[in-house]
Amino acid sequence: MKKALVNKKARILCFTLLVLALTGAVAASQLGRYAGAVGDSSMQGRAHGSSTTTSRTPTTSTISTTAAGTGTYFDHVVIIVMEDHGMIDICARNPPPCSSTNGDPYTAGLANSYGIGSNYTGVSHFSQADYIALLGGDTYGCVGYPCTPSSHANLVDRLEAAGLTWRGYMENxxxxxGCDTNYNQPYTPEHNPFVFFTDITSSAARCSNVVLANPSGCAVTDCTLVSDLNSASAPSFMWLTPNNCDNMHGYTGGCSASIPFGDAYLSGLVPNILNSTTFRTQRAALFVVFDEGNGYCPFNNSSEDCVYAVWAGRGTKNSFVTTNPYNHYSFTRTVETNWNLASLSTNDAAATPMTEFFTYTPPSVSFTYTPANPGLLQTIQFNATVIGGTQPYSYAWDFGDGFTASGSTASHSYILPGTYTVAITVKDGVGQSATASKNVTVSITLP
Known part of the structure; x- marks a missing residue:
């Protein structure tokens, strides 16, 4: 008995000395030779058993955008801003469904086919302030036209800093x-938020991105926008301001504030947007919203200013309605969230993004490994699970010791004891990625 105990202690001592020698003396070239000896760069080895407990930290998961233009929910967005009609005017008092009682069958039908926010509010009863809020995340003290131009940051700054493209389309x-700051009905600069920001108006390059939407000779409504959407290089962010007839605003001596007129305008434009090359072949979303309403919310009969706000496109939910509260800052926040842009003010920073309107769910990844308590040279099997995202997925393992692998499953073994941070990064078919990591403790075991 005593002899057996001595032999066991001797074996443990010899093995410990071997590990210490490896710890202090194994060079990178020797590790490479070892990897070749066991057959591949994953350093698979013999199972040796285990005597210590693996340290298991909670899985952490992060999501990131991998390329300029690639967003979480869409890669292109078009916003159309209509004028001066509330939810009650466009949808009656009880959406869903959005009921056409004032001659707007197309506008109502668009809401019923796609997604509408029934408790979406403007932020001001002054038009220019609402437009500024959508592009700038704040009204910046704008309370009456003409508002003093501002040097504050805006979405254009954030988009360009992220390598994204943009264009503003102004009817008439x-x-x-260019940046048209002159009042000339049916065009009015108070409905053009780009000319409010001095870092846009002072830049010839930026002003060149604000273009006439409906030049003479157009074969289709707003042909400049539609042409861009049918090109191979549609901008990431596209803003359309209709003129004061098409947007249901009206103006003295020109046209009335006609809901049927605006509905006919949208019925001639929106199908060309949704059937464009960009919307048919890429991830693109359309947002149609009114700047302000008439102080009535159909769900709570309050004095809040509920307006029509609809998301449409292949990547949006169909026949969807939500009573969650949103406002113009929510649109700004949605754009920021989609492309991981910094917020512009406390307003958009605190706003809830409208991500529930979209069918896409960003990927998340987790993984398990066996055995739970691995030892030196013991083969460990790693298995990753992905939820959400869009197939196909690519997988990249980092075992924390300089070695990597690919695939949803991987095996690996360690030649030195210690705690290693193992990470798996998965990228989905639209370029979104997620990472998860755990600590794996490898013990000194008796062969």
């Missing part, structure tokens, strides 16, 4: 391209 502005 006097310039083929």
């Amino acid at each position: 502005q006097a310039l083929a391209s």
Whole structure:
């Protein structure tokens, strides 16, 4: 008995000395030779058993956008801003469904086919402030036209910093391209938020991105926008301001504030947007919203200013309605969330993004491994599970010791004891990625 105990202690001592020698003396080249000896770079080895407990930290998961233009929910967005009609005017008092009682069958039908926020509010009863809020995340003290131009940051700054492209389309502005600050009905600069920000108006390059939406000779409604959407290089962010007839605003001596007129305008435009090359072949979303309403919310009969706000496109939910509260800052926040842009003010920072309107769910990844308490040279099997995202997925393992692997499953073994941070990064078919990590403790075991 005593002899057996001595032999066991001797074996433990010899093995410990071997490990210490490896710890202090194994060079990178020797590790490479070892990897080749066991057959591949995953360093698979013989199972040796285990005597210590694995340290298991909670799985952490992060999501990131991997390329300029690739967003979480959409890669292109078009916003159309209509004028001065509330939810009660467009949808009656009880959406869903959105009921056409004032001659707007197309606008109502668009809401019923796609997704509408029944408790979406404007932020001001002054038009220019609402437009500024959508693009700037704040009204910046705008309470009456003309508002003093501002040097504050805006979505254009955030988009360009992220390598994203943008364009503003203005019906009936006097310039083929440029920042038109002159009031000339049916165009009005108070409905053009780009000319409110001085870092846009002072830049010829930026002003060249604000273009006439409906030049003479257009074969289709707002042909400049539609042409861009049918090109191979549609901008990431597209803003359309209709003129004061098409947007249901009206103006003295020109046209009335006609809901049927605006509905006919949308019925001639929106199908061309949704059937464009960009919307048919890429992840693109359309947001149609009114700047302000008439102080009535159909769900709570309050004095809040509920307006029509609809998301449409292949990646949006169909026949969807939500009573969750949103406002113009929510649109700004949705754009920021989609492309991981910094917020512009406390307003958009605190706003809830409208991500529930979209069918896409970002990927998340987790993994398990066996055995739970691995030892030196013991083969460990790793298995990853992905939820959400879009197939196909790619997998990249980092075992924390300089070795990597790919695939949803991987095996690996360690030649030195210690705690290693193992990470798996998965990228989905639209370029979104997620990462999870755990600590794996490898013990000194008796062969």
